[in-house]
Amino acid sequence: MNASTFTKFRDLIHAHSGIDLAPGKEALVSSRLAKRIRDLGLSNEMEYFDYLSADQSLNELTRLIDLMSTNVTHFLREFEHFEMLSEMLHELWKNGPAPVKFWSAACSSGQEPYTLAMIVHEAARAMAIDPRIVKILATDISTQILRQAEEGFYNTRELEHVPPEWQKRYFQKSPSGTGYQISDSIRSLVTFRRINLSHSPFPMQGPFDAILCRNVMIYFDKEVRTKIVGEAYRLLRPGGYLLIGHSENLSGIDTPFRSVRATVYRKAGAA
């Protein structure tokens, strides 16, 4: 891919997703587009760019963003966050049940919100509380990955981080033996929705007790990151938590969040 074609795609992708492709990513973009270009019967990248520009429905643009997104995730990823949220639930429920709202802001194929739902079930079981008082909103920009997340079907390898007793409690083995289906009790706590983090203000209702916005801000420039952090602050309850990915930080972003420890931030105010 030559420099001027790369710049065209780069600007388009940035305008619609906030994803900031640094120079040097030409080969990556090219390889992710190749199959789509072939499937459409087009002969090169500029033809595909023209096809995208002519598509009034924006469906092809959504596909392009799907192709550019990196969806790597796994169950129990960065488990310290889930331990912390489990402690938060125990603390919150020590005097009885109270409703809780979480937001998994770039949920990929669902492992993050489903891990959260398993943590909720475990805490609720230990405290004899109905877990359905917890609501988990799970969002992503990619419609294709959201479909996969809603389906909640994972192959055996994807469950390797899940303890065997949780596998038994929260998954059903498929009759063919090829994978596992997430149970209805877990699935029913989670609502999936498409939200583009680069387009603020976000349309959903807070306040949330915690927002997980992990391993996605690395793809954005400072302006988009600043807006996301501002929106997270607005949508959290006082004392609520923002959790970000292990390779991310809020340095250089002007925000009232207080850092609790690496990757954990708290909104000021009563707990």
Ligand SMILES: C[S@@+](CC[C@H](N)C(=O)[O-])C[C@H]1O[C@@H](n2cnc3c(N)ncnc32)[C@H](O)[C@@H]1O
């Ligand atoms: C690497 S995954 C992170 C998944 C999960 N949060 C974790 O930490 O395991 C990044 C996700 O961000 C999503 N994403 C990328 N740009 C986005 C945007 N502008 N708005 C919402 N989600 C976006 C991708 O589709 C992808 O599913």
